[in-house]
Amino acid sequence: MNILIKNGQIINPEENQKKYSDIFIRNGIIEKIGINLVCNKNTKIINAKGLTITPGFIDLHSHLRQPGFEYKETVASGTLAAAKGGFTTICAMPNTNPTIDNKNSLEKLKDIILSSAKVNVLPIGAITVSRQGKKLAPISTLSNNGVVAISDDGDDLSDVKLLKSAMNIAKKSKLPISQHCEDPILIKDGHMHEGWVSNRLGLQGRPREAEINMIERDIAIAKELGAHLHIAHISTKEGVMLIKKAKKDNIKITAEVTPHHLTLTHEAVSKPADFQNRKSINYNTNAKVNPPLREDDDVLACIKGINDNTIDAIATDHAPHAKREKEIEFPKAAPGISGLESAFAVGMTLVKSHSITFEKLISKMTIDPVNAWNLNKIHGLEGIGTIIEGNKADLAIIDENKKWVFKKDQILSKGKNNPFIQSEFTGKVVITIHNGNIVYSEINN
Amino acid sequence: MQAKHNKTWKHKHLIDVDDLSIQDCSLVFQLANKYEKALKNKKSISPILKNSNIFNLFFEPSTRTRASFELAGKLLGANVINITSEISSVQKGESLEDTIKTVSAMHSDIIILRHQDSGAATFASMNTNTSIINAGDGSHAHPTQALTDAYTIRKRFKSLKNINVTMVGDIEHSRVARSDIWMLTKLGANLTICGPASLIPKSFHKAQNSKLPHVQVQTNLKKALTDADVIIALRMQTERQKKKSIPSLSEYAKRYQITKTNLQVAKKNCLLMHPGPKNEGVEISREVANSSLSKIEEQVANGVAIRMSLLQLIYTNSGK
Ligand SMILES: [Zn+2]
Numbered sequence: 001m002n003i004l005i006k007n008g009q010i011i012n013p014e015e016n017q018k019k020y021s022d023i024f025i026r027n028g029i030i031e032k033i034g035i036n037l038v039c040n041k042n043t044k045i046i047n048a049k050g051l052t053i054t055p056g057f058i059d060l061h062s063h064l065r066q067p068g069f070e071y072k073e074t075v076a077s078g079t080l081a082a083a084k085g086g087f088t089t090i091c092a093m094p095n096t097n098p099t100i101d102n103k104n105s106l107e108k109l110k111d112i113i114l115s116s117a118k119v120n121v122l123p124i125g126a127i128t129v130s131r132q133g134k135k136l137a138p139i140s141t142l143s144n145n146g147v148v149a150i151s152d153d154g155d156d157l158s159d160v161k162l163l164k165s166a167m168n169i170a171k172k173s174k175l176p177i178s179q180h181c182e183d184p185i186l187i188k189d190g191h192m193h194e195g196w197v198s199n200r201l202g203l204q205g206r207p208r209e210a211e212i213n214m215i216e217r218d219i220a221i222a223k224e225l226g227a228h229l230h231i232a233h234i235s236t237k238e239g240v241m242l243i244k245k246a247k248k249d250n251i252k253i254t255a256e257v258t259p260h261h262l263t264l265t266h267e268a269v270s271k272p273a274d275f276q277n278r279k280s281i282n283y284n285t286n287a288k289v290n291p292p293l294r295e296d297d298d299v300l301a302c303i304k305g306i307n308d309n310t311i312d313a314i315a316t317d318h319a320p321h322a323k324r325e326k327e328i329e330f331p332k333a334a335p336g337i338s339g340l341e342s343a344f345a346v347g348m349t350l351v352k353s354h355s356i357t358f359e360k361l362i363s364k365m366t367i368d369p370v371n372a373w374n375l376n377k378i379h380g381l382e383g384i385g386t387i388i389e390g391n392k393a394d395l396a397i398i399d400e401n402k403k404w405v406f407k408k409d410q411i412l413s414k415g416k417n418n419p420f421i422q423s424e425f426t427g428k429v430v431i432t433i434h435n436g437n438i439v440y441s442e443i444n445n
Numbered sequence: 446m447q448a449k450h451n452k453t454w455k456h457k458h459l460i461d462v463d464d465l466s467i468q469d470c471s472l473v474f475q476l477a478n479k480y481e482k483a484l485k486n487k488k489s490i491s492p493i494l495k496n497s498n499i500f501n502l503f504f505e506p507s508t509r510t511r512a513s514f515e516l517a518g519k520l521l522g523a524n525v526i527n528i529t530s531e532i533s534s535v536q537k538g539e540s541l542e543d544t545i546k547t548v549s550a551m552h553s554d555i556i557i558l559r560h561q562d563s564g565a566a567t568f569a570s571m572n573t574n575t576s577i578i579n580a581g582d583g584s585h586a587h588p589t590q591a592l593t594d595a596y597t598i599r600k601r602f603k604s605l606k607n608i609n610v611t612m613v614g615d616i617e618h619s620r621v622a623r624s625d626i627w628m629l630t631k632l633g634a635n636l637t638i639c640g641p642a643s644l645i646p647k648s649f650h651k652a653q654n655s656k657l658p659h660v661q662v663q664t665n666l667k668k669a670l671t672d673a674d675v676i677i678a679l680r681m682q683t684e685r686q687k688k689k690s691i692p693s694l695s696e697y698a699k700r701y702q703i704t705k706t707n708l709q710v711a712k713k714n715c716l717l718m719h720p721g722p723k724n725e726g727v728e729i730s731r732e733v734a735n736s737s738l739s740k741i742e743e744q745v746a747n748g749v750a751i752r753m754s755l756l757q758l759i760y761t762n763s764g765k
Contacts, residue, residue: 196648196657202563202585202623283564329541330564331583 002026003436004039008048008397012387013055013363023053025393028436033389046431046443048397055366055385056088056119056394056434060256060373061153061178061232062318062340064090064121066112067105068097073320073414078340079118081318081413083439085340086365086396086429089120089375089384090318093153094131101126101137106145119434120394122148122375124178127166133157136165143173148373151178153232154290156214158184160221167227176230176254176373181214181239182206182291191331193266193292201270201283203330206292212238219246222253230372231255233317235291237301244310254372256315257302259346260337260419264293268419285326285333286419289319303355306364313369314361316343320415338415342406344398346420348427358400397431397443404428454758458570458577461586462628470632474596476754477747484520484750492522494760497554501527502544503580504560509721509745510580510589514557517752523554523760541565542572549573554760558582563620576759584618589755590720591624593748595632597740598675600747601716606633609712611669613701614679614728615644615690621720622679630658637661639669640679640701643690666701673711677718678703678728694727704730708738716740 003025010021010033022037023030039045059082065073075092082090092109094100100109100123113121125142129135131152139150150170157163157179170177187206192198194205215231219242222229231243234257246253268287287293305311319336326333339346347361370376370385383391408421432440454472456464465473483490499518501511511527518525528548539547541560548556555576558566563583570577581587595605602608610629616622616638630636638645638660649662663669670676681697691697703717717729717738725731734741 194647199646199648199657200623202583202620204584283567324540327542329560329562329568331562 002039002043003046003393003433003438004037004043005046005048005053005395005397008051008053010053010387011359011362013359013367014386016359023387023395025433025436028393030387030389030391030393033387046397050399051430052398052400053387054362054396054398055387056396056432057086057344057365058369058375058385059087059090059316059318059340059343060230060313060369061315062090062092063095063320063336064092065320066096067108071322071414072325074116075112075121076116076118077412077414078318078320079116079121081338081340081411083118083432083434084412084429085342086344086398086432087119087340088394088396088432088434089122089381090340091122091124091148093151094124094126095154099126099130100124100142100147101129101131103138103141103145106142106147110146118439120381124149124151126150127152127157127177128162131155133159133162136162136169139166139169139175140173143175147175148375148378149176149178149230151180151232153178153180156180156182156184160217163218164221164225167221167225167229171225171227174228174374176228178230178232179214179218180232180290181211181218183210183213186210186213192269192288193294195266195295197266197270201330206290208236208238208294208298211236211291212242215239215242219251219253222246223249223251226252228252228254233258233261233291233315234302234305234311235261235294235298237298240301240305240310244305244308247310254312255305255310256313256369257305257311258317258337259314259339259343260289260293261291262299262302262306262314263346263349264419265295265299266293268293283330284419285328285330286337286417286421288330288333288335289317289337290335303350306356306360312364312372314343314347314364315369316340318413320413321417322414323416326417336417337419338411338413338417340413341411342418342420344429345404345406345425345427348400348425352426393433393436395433396429397433398427399430400427402426402428402430454762456759457762458566459588459755459759460566460570460577460579462588462591462624462631467631470592470595472758473592473751473754474599476757477596477750480753481747481750484746490520493757494518494521494523497523497760498552499523499525499555499557499756500548500551500553501525501557502548502559503528504530505581506530507559507581510559513745513748514580514752517749517756520749521753521756523756541569545569545573549575555756578755578759581620584620584623586624587620587720588624588628589748589752590621591628592755593744593751594625594677594718594720595628596751597718597744597747598629598634598716602674604633605629608634608674609637609672610634610675610677611637611639611673612677612679613639613666613669613703614681616640616649616679617644617646617690618682619679625677626658626660630660635661637663637669637673639663639666641691641697667707667710670707671710673715675716675718676703676708676711677720678723679720680722681724681728698727702728702730703733705732705736708733714738718744721745
């Protein structure tokens with residue numbers, strides 16, 4: 001089917017321009033962008049008057065759980081959630097069972113993706129076998145078979161020697177190495193940010209030093225080896241400063257931040273959970289996440305990092321969990337936020353508070369992550385993150401003014417673990433188009 | 446004493462002291478005072494909780510707190526059922542949620558919960574219509590102990606306003622410390638916390654960006670004890686040593702043990718308290734623990750009265 005999108009406002013972040021135009025999509029490709037385009041009968045027309053059209057969003061960090069943890073999420077359910085959130089390309093972390101640490105498991109994952117993914121899923125390979133931090137995975141083989149990065153995410157790779165070897169191979173394979181920076185010794189038994197809230201709740205803390213130390217260490221190694229270091233889900237102001245300095249020193253470093261680290265602090269843990277109102281304190285497991293939600297200064301530093309491009313991408317760290325893993329005593333609850341469906345709307349709260357511009361938000365969810373990992377150099381992904389003629393049609397159509405409430409029962413991901421449930425948002429993705437197909441729509445016209 | 450529905454008490458559960466207003470605390474103290482006198486004078490106590498079912502659900506071993514609640518319940522005429530972790534199905538992998546729901550289904554009126562996880566009492570209260578009384582959850586809270594401590598101090602000084610209280614020991618991991626800090630500062634005491642830096646949460650040092658109560662932090666025992674009206678020694682748990690928070694128990698004792706000598710800087714006739722069980726020779730010297738200053742046994746007796754008071758307030762206001 002062909003699609004004609006009429007009268008939308010197109011935001012093409014790469015060209016830093018806004019224009020009112022029609023977009024004609026034929027056979028999955030953006031064939032023409034122009035004013036007053038006409039079409040034949042066999043074309044679906046989308047009236048986008050008052051709506052904004054952006055490139056489909058790109059997520060550098062999501063956990064799709066398949067294979068092995070299908071009760072939490074599958075490629076099918078996760079990509080459905082992605083489509084609802086406006087994402088057309090998501091990178092999948094390898095902490096599945098089996099781990100994506102060899103050619104065989106990678107090929108099997110690719111089969112699952114081929115048969116069930118609603119949007120692009122780009123696999124990330126593990127750095128070490130079973131992510132145990134003991135023995136290197138066959139990184140160059142993984143690279144030759146299509147992983148876009150390597151990561152032992154969830155854990156910090158603490159063995160420096162191993163990290164160096166991994167960086168050397170990753171460098172040759174031109175792969176970024178995405179690091180979850182938290183020193184395992186400092187965070188042992190910790191359940192949230194170490195601060196006054198952890199003190200009040202009697203929970204062991206995960207101190208900010210755990211992140212700072214590891215970022216410092218990883219930057220030093222990346223500098224020595226010239227490898228591409230990507231800092232996953234940055235959360236501390238000190239970490240942002242370290243990245244800023246490293247960029248200034250021309251070290252090959254990129255970084256991402258999550259929507260929740262841009263908007264929430266550790267106080268979210270003591271806020272009432274959605275299913276209960278308790279006036280004083282609470283243990284909101286939906287706000288339990290690693291690295292933990294930190295303090296006001298950290299949030300402000302992360303926003304600043306977005307604005308001055310210290311931070312390249314907004315990435316969801318989509319981490320779905322089953323009900324029984326979250327609705328449980330806080331220390332036993334699994335860390336993580338199921339964030340694909342709230343990411344854009346949470347980003348919009350920053351636009352509404354004038355912390356960032358709308359264009360900045362879109363850049364950080366489209367072209368900037370593409371450039372961070374050179375995704376447009378990958379065969380089949382040319383032009384990704386931009387809206388130009390000849391591109392595959394991956395688009396998000398947004399109603400910037402739509403007011404809505406984020407409801408638990410409307411979450412498509414299997415993971416309903418999200419601290420923004422019941423939040424009122426302004427701005428919503430109303431249609432997502434991937435390869436010229438409408439993969440999500442809440443508009444009838 | 447008559448069982449009257451008390452309109453000023455609005456709490457179905459007791460999770461921690463920060464839910465309680467100053468008026469709530471006064472109510473608890475008044476009623477406890479009546480019960481304390483009745484017990485002392487061997488007066489008969491009306492069975493206000495007759496035909497009620499109270500479950501002591503203890504996931505951690507505790508003799509004192511459990512016995513105190515059991516006695517309090519029985520003195521008020523309740524059926525008290527003890528479920529400890531050894532006999533509960535938790536060891537067979539049943540979740541806290543399921544256990545709470547099972548116990549709730551047994552016509553329970555009040556569940557007294559002791560659990561090793563911070564937040565367990567909050568979690569339990571979200572999963573049942575039965576009243577939950579927190580008898581200690583992880584490092585979070587132990588509200589009945591805090592009320593007992595406040596009551597014990599109040600008895601001597603009439604009010605806690607401007608009373609200098611010094612708490613010594615492992616503040617970081619102590620639920621008693623946490624509940625005491627909130628309770629005593631709420632009632633107007635000047636609180637000093639003292640112990641090795643590794644056992645005092647950093648956030649007490651820089652409380653300006655926080656919603657923590659104002660306390661003095663002091664790592665020097667002598668300074669901390671100077672002019673103290675009340676001294677609360679906390680139990681030093683031996684596992685702290687394994688976790689490298691302190692070099693050794695004897696090293697700790699050398700620097701932080703409450704002894705006759707270092708009590709000389711405190712106010713004359715100061716109160717010496719300990720939530721128990723105490724390690725004599727570690728956090729407190731045998732001599733001091735058994736001196737006339739010690740209120741440790743009185744704390745135990747007061748604890749029963751406080752728990753009777755709370756059981757009555759919660760039972761008569763849970764819509765029964
Ligand atoms: Zn991570």
